[in-house]
Amino acid sequence: MSEFRIIEHPILSEWVEKKEITFFFDGEPLKAYEGEPIAAALMAYGIRTIRKTLKKGRPRGVYCAIGRCTDCIMTVNGTPNVRTCITPVQEGMKVETQTGRGSWE
Amino acid sequence: MNNDDELIICRCNEVTKKDIVDAIKDGADSITGIKRRTKAGMGLCQGKTCSRLVARIIAEETGKKLQDIAQPTARPPVRPVKLETIADENVAES
Amino acid sequence: MVDEKADIAVIGAGPAGLSAAIEAAKTGAKVVVYDENLKPGGQLFKQTHKFFGSNEHLAGVRGFNIGKLLLEDASSTNVKIKLDTIVTGMYKPTTLELVSKGKKWKCEAQAIIVATGAIENSLAFPGWTMPGVMGAGAAQTMININRVLPGKRILMVGSGNVGLIVSYQLKQAGAKVVAIIEAANKIGGYGVHSAKVMRAGIPIYLSTTIKEANGDPEVQEATIAKVDQKFKYIEGTEQSLDVDTICIAVGLSPMTELLNMMDIVVTWDNSLGGHIPLHDEDMMTSRPGIYVAGDVSGIEEASSAIEEGRLAGVAAAHKIGFINADKAEISKYQIRKRLDALRSGPFGEIRKAAKRDLIQLYKKMDYQNEAIQVQAAVVSIAGKTIENEVHLRGYPTIEEIKLSGNISSEERFKKGPVAIIECVQEIPCNPCEKICPFGAIEIGTPITNLPLLDAEKCHGCGLCIPGCPGQAVFVVDFSKEVEYATVKIPWEFLPVPQKGDIVAAVDRKGKAIGEAVVSNVKYLPEYDKTRVVELKVPRNIALDVRSMERGVKCE
Numbered sequence: 001m002s003e004f005r006i007i008e009h010p011i012l013s014e015w016v017e018k019k020e021i022t023f024f025f026d027g028e029p030l031k032a033y034e035g036e037p038i039a040a041a042l043m044a045y046g047i048r049t050i051r052k053t054l055k056k057g058r059p060r061g062v063y064c065a066i067g068r069c070t071d072c073i074m075t076v077n078g079t080p081n082v083r084t085c086i087t088p089v090q091e092g093m094k095v096e097t098q099t100g101r102g103s104w105e
Numbered sequence: 106m107n108n109d110d111e112l113i114i115c116r117c118n119e120v121t122k123k124d125i126v127d128a129i130k131d132g133a134d135s136i137t138g139i140k141r142r143t144k145a146g147m148g149l150c151q152g153k154t155c156s157r158l159v160a161r162i163i164a165e166e167t168g169k170k171l172q173d174i175a176q177p178t179a180r181p182p183v184r185p186v187k188l189e190t191i192a193d194e195n196v197a198e199s
Numbered sequence: 200m201v202d203e204k205a206d207i208a209v210i211g212a213g214p215a216g217l218s219a220a221i222e223a224a225k226t227g228a229k230v231v232v233y234d235e236n237l238k239p240g241g242q243l244f245k246q247t248h249k250f251f252g253s254n255e256h257l258a259g260v261r262g263f264n265i266g267k268l269l270l271e272d273a274s275s276t277n278v279k280i281k282l283d284t285i286v287t288g289m290y291k292p293t294t295l296e297l298v299s300k301g302k303k304w305k306c307e308a309q310a311i312i313v314a315t316g317a318i319e320n321s322l323a324f325p326g327w328t329m330p331g332v333m334g335a336g337a338a339q340t341m342i343n344i345n346r347v348l349p350g351k352r353i354l355m356v357g358s359g360n361v362g363l364i365v366s367y368q369l370k371q372a373g374a375k376v377v378a379i380i381e382a383a384n385k386i387g388g389y390g391v392h393s394a395k396v397m398r399a400g401i402p403i404y405l406s407t408t409i410k411e412a413n414g415d416p417e418v419q420e421a422t423i424a425k426v427d428q429k430f431k432y433i434e435g436t437e438q439s440l441d442v443d444t445i446c447i448a449v450g451l452s453p454m455t456e457l458l459n460m461m462d463i464v465v466t467w468d469n470s471l472g473g474h475i476p477l478h479d480e481d482m483m484t485s486r487p488g489i490y491v492a493g494d495v496s497g498i499e500e501a502s503s504a505i506e507e508g509r510l511a512g513v514a515a516a517h518k519i520g521f522i523n524a525d526k527a528e529i530s531k532y533q534i535r536k537r538l539d540a541l542r543s544g545p546f547g548e549i550r551k552a553a554k555r556d557l558i559q560l561y562k563k564m565d566y567q568n569e570a571i572q573v574q575a576a577v578v579s580i581a582g583k584t585i586e587n588e589v590h591l592r593g594y595p596t597i598e599e600i601k602l603s604g605n606i607s608s609e610e611r612f613k614k615g616p617v618a619i620i621e622c623v624q625e626i627p628c629n630p631c632e633k634i635c636p637f638g639a640i641e642i643g644t645p646i647t648n649l650p651l652l653d654a655e656k657c658h659g660c661g662l663c664i665p666g667c668p669g670q671a672v673f674v675v676d677f678s679k680e681v682e683y684a685t686v687k688i689p690w691e692f693l694p695v696p697q698k699g700d701i702v703a704a705v706d707r708k709g710k711a712i713g714e715a716v717v718s719n720v721k722y723l724p725e726y727d728k729t730r731v732v733e734l735k736v737p738r739n740i741a742l743d744v745r746s747m748e749r750g751v752k753c754e
Contacts, residue, residue, distance in 0.1 A: 004347050006342060006348060006372050006373060009346070009371065009372065010371050010691050010692055010693045011261070011728045012343065012346065037345060040346075043348075048330040048331060048349075048350075049417060050330065054119070055119040056119055059329060059416035061330025061331065062330070063116070063334065064334050064336070065336070065340040065341055066236070066337070066340060067235075068154075068454075070117060070149035070150045071116060088237070112324070113323070113327070113328050114323055122323075151456075153318055155321070157473070158323050171467070171473070177459075179457070181289075182287035183456040183460065184235065186287060186298050189301070190301050191298070
């Protein structure tokens with residue numbers, strides 16, 4: 001996942017190793033740093049296609065990144081329409097792509 | 106011309122430019138009017154992303170100035186919340 | 200959840216909201232701040248660049264450090280900040296309905312300050328809904344807050360300050376910004392930002408817009424095209440760019456949902472972002488007891504958001520009796536002076552006039568809730584301005600810098616190192632004046648005056664290089680060798696060069712024009728992450744070399 005992670009940066013503070021956890025993206029185990037937004041954890045792997053739209057099944061991803069536009073919604077631990085750009089990732093979290101508004105488990 | 110028709114304006118509800126132009130031809134000339142006819146602005150983001158784009162299309166089609174196009178009406182809750190949260194049994198003690 | 204009472208409720212914990220809360224709390228009022236996000240600070244913590252302004256505006260300090268100071272102040276003044284809390288409704292006279300973690304409750308306040316900020320504007324074009332297309336602010340959040348790259352090859356749409364600054368920050372983060380495109384025929388943001396970006400190798404194409412984005416399922420290509428004066432595509436000018444990310448920087452709009460609910464009178468002002476709540480000189484809206492501050496009351500900058508927040512905080516505290524009229528007037532006077540200073544120069548004057556018109560209109564307002572429409576007055580540029588075309592070219596020419604009086608004579612060059620200040624646009628900014636230990640730089644008042652270097656007083660020490668938030672100062676030395684000269688440049692990228700490195704010498708346009716040897720690299724903690732790199736170059740290009748690049752062949 002380091003390809004997209006910004007480890008060295010000329011201005012930001014030094015990289016501090018945070019707690020690494022495992023979460024599941026459509027069943028696949030991925031690594032993340034505890035507490036970072038789910039969408040960031042996915043982006044770190046270059047995963048930017050986050051959901052499919054209801055009517056036309058078109059791919060969507062992060063658009064505003066501050067929890068306002070709702071394009072980044074996914075089903076998290078069974079709950080649909082979770083804004084992944086602001087929701088912290090936790091150990092064992094089950095994150096799934098959803099189509100349209102998703103559905104409750 | 107085709108490209109324009111298919112252009113998505115309301116991302117949440119996948120409302121296209123053609124849908125909106127059709128609504129205007131049908132008589133809508135406000136953001137709220139377009140919202141009622143096409144559902145543009147009724148999605149999860151409640152029009153935050155598309156309202157300005159819709160206003161621009163109204164301006165193009167009707168000649169109205171952007172400043173004369175009223176903002177969409179806002180009613181509580183201004184953010185999507187679960188019904189159970191605002192239902193009566195959760196009303197706090199005064 | 201139990202209902203609560205507060206003297207002043209602030210909505211939004213960004214720079215405006217926090218500043219309002221701090222000022223109000225200082226008067227003894229019980230202040231609570233609600234913010235729907237999980238972290239406070241609004242958009243402040245992702246601003247990694249040094250701010251402009253003057254000492255009292257914390258000029259030269261990076262945005263996220265200003266954020267830290269605000270949070271410390273809030274804590275020490277006992278401001279209560281409730282995060283992850285949504286204000287779902289606002290009711291008469293000054294009651295809020297709140298929701299957090301599945302619970303709802305009310306807050307009865309005596310006054311409310313709405314500091315809800317703004318949202319990025321959208322630009323619709325075929326392909327804009329694909330993953331990979333995002334707001335410039337979104338990319339900035341990803342790189343500076345989450346430390347993740349949104350992509351590797353970026354197209355930036357929009358050349359306002361956001362577009363310019365975020366492009367620079369994307370390069371700092373390790374991405375390649377392929378181009379910045381601007382539909383208008385001039386650059387929207389400050390010349391020091393465009394100069395920084397161009398010498399970093401990012402071209403700016405004017406009169407150009409994006410026609411479409413292609414890819415499956417994500418962005419793989421962008422087609423750009425030239426536009427005419429009416430912003431219509433010019434056939435045959437299409438160009439295909441190999442990019443995986445498209446950032447949209449086409450302005451911000453105030454988030455006024457809560458104000459709209461209360462039938463607060465709103466007006467229109469293009470230069471402030473569209474629909475703006477009408478407010479008086481105390482930041483109070485058409486509803487007594489409800490104030491606004493920051494971007495929600497007109498799109499400006501973080502520095503003005505902070506001052507407007509302070510104004511609203513003092514005004515609200517006075518209105519509900521926590522501070523007497525005299526004290527309030529003194530505070531408000533000082534804040535308004537600082538706001539005026541921020542709103543000066545050709546960029547600021549337009550906003551100053553717009554805000555003045557807004558306040559005038561408030562006085563004439565008909566309380567029957569008719570929406571009053573007003574066009575912002577575009578004022579002619581005040582004060583002396585030297586003729587320059589930086590807004591067309593992106594960087595100043597040597598002739599333009601000469602006009603500002605800041606290129607020394609041959610005589611002076613022979614004597615030793617000397618600074619060259621390449622600042623030709625009037626913006627409110629003066630840290631260079633304070634930082635020179637020899638008093639060689641003069642700005643005076645107003646702080647929009649261009650800095651003037653007294654070359655005789657200048658020792659060429661180079662403290663002004665990291666001190667300039669615009670990275671517009673360089674030090675040249677023609678006195679040591681016959682064939683070579685040295686140029687000291689500010690450097691904020693990785694890798695930091697090492698003494699002895701051989702690199703390409705790059706000019707203001709971003710073009711490699713010769714070879715340079717890195718003769719020195721200096722860094723002290725007070726430079727705050729801006730390194731000073733000294734390049735040894737052939738004498739005849741020393742007045743052109745303003746940056747460096749590795750692995751580039753010069754023409």
